[in-house]
Amino acid sequence: MNIRNFCIIAHIDHGKSTLADRLLEITKTIDKVKNQQMLDTMDIEQERGITIKLTPARMQRKGYELNLIDTPGHVDFQYEVSRSLAAVEGAVLLVDASQGVQAQTLSVLYAAMDQNLTIIPVLNKIDLPAANPERVAAELEHLIGIDRDEIICVSWKTGQNVEAVLDAIIERFPDPIAFQQTHPKQFWI
Numbered sequence: 015m016n017i018r019n020f021c022i023i024a025h026i027d028h029g030k031s032t033l034a035d036r037l038l039e040i041t042k043t044i045d046k047v048k049n050q051q052m053l054d055t056m057d058i059e060q061e062r063g064i065t066i067k068l069t070p071a072r073m074q075r076k077g078y079e080l081n082l083i084d085t086p087g088h089v090d091f092q093y094e095v096s097r098s099l100a101a102v103e104g105a106v107l108l109v110d111a112s113q114g115v116q117a118q119t120l121s122v123l124y125a126a127m128d129q130n131l132t133i134i135p136v137l138n139k140i141d142l143p144a145a146n147p148e149r150v151a152a153e154l155e156h157l158i159g160i161d162r163d164e165i166i167c168v169s170w171k172t173g174q175n176v177e178a179v180l181d182a183i184i185e186r187f188p189d190p191i192a193f194q195q196t197h198p199k200q201f202w203i
Contacts, residue, residue, distance in 0.1 A: 016078045018187045021085040021098045023123055024108035025116035029138040032170040033108060033179075034071065034084050040176060041073035041080065078184050085122075095122055104132040104187030106179065107154075111137040111145040111167070114153050123158065130197045134182050135160055141169040 024030035038044045073080040085098040105126045137147050168175040
């Protein structure tokens with residue numbers, strides 16, 4: 015079976031937990047949920063709307079096993095973030111189209127890039143009146159040197175273009191065995 019291991023890099027409130035829920039729903043791993051973050055199971059995570067502890071989730075799509083490691087979005091949980099990055103070969107970089115790239119997101123992004131992870135840039139919340147996808151896309155192009163065509167614009171809330179993210183995960187992220195052969199990782203015990 016083909017495997018893709020990935021995490022989501024995002025600032026708090028950019029829609030990471032909602033994205034995780036939508037991916038789980040589209041792959042029929044869970045039934046549609048309303049107003050609940052499925053992978054945020056701790057009371058404080060639910061209460062404050064933040065991810066504190068990494069949580070794995072396995073999905074199936076088009077003959078691929080997709081392993082999501084739900085990653086905290088705040089630098090105060092750097093140890094959990096570093097564990098997530100060590101366990102994957104790719105990261106979905108999720109940026110709010112109305113807010114742009116935040117400093118905490120950059121620190122995690124650069125850590126992912128240092129580990130040679132493949133990055134899929136995604137602009138979320140394009141349905142909001144304050145969204146400015148063109149400005150934020152230009153910001154991403156400038157900051158990380160990506161081509162505009164690589165950026166996927168979505169709305170997790172409405173479901174617009176979410177399946178394109180799943181397809182990009184399958185197409186762009188490397189197989190873990192091939193990745194390990196070309197980019198050996200060091201694991202700490």
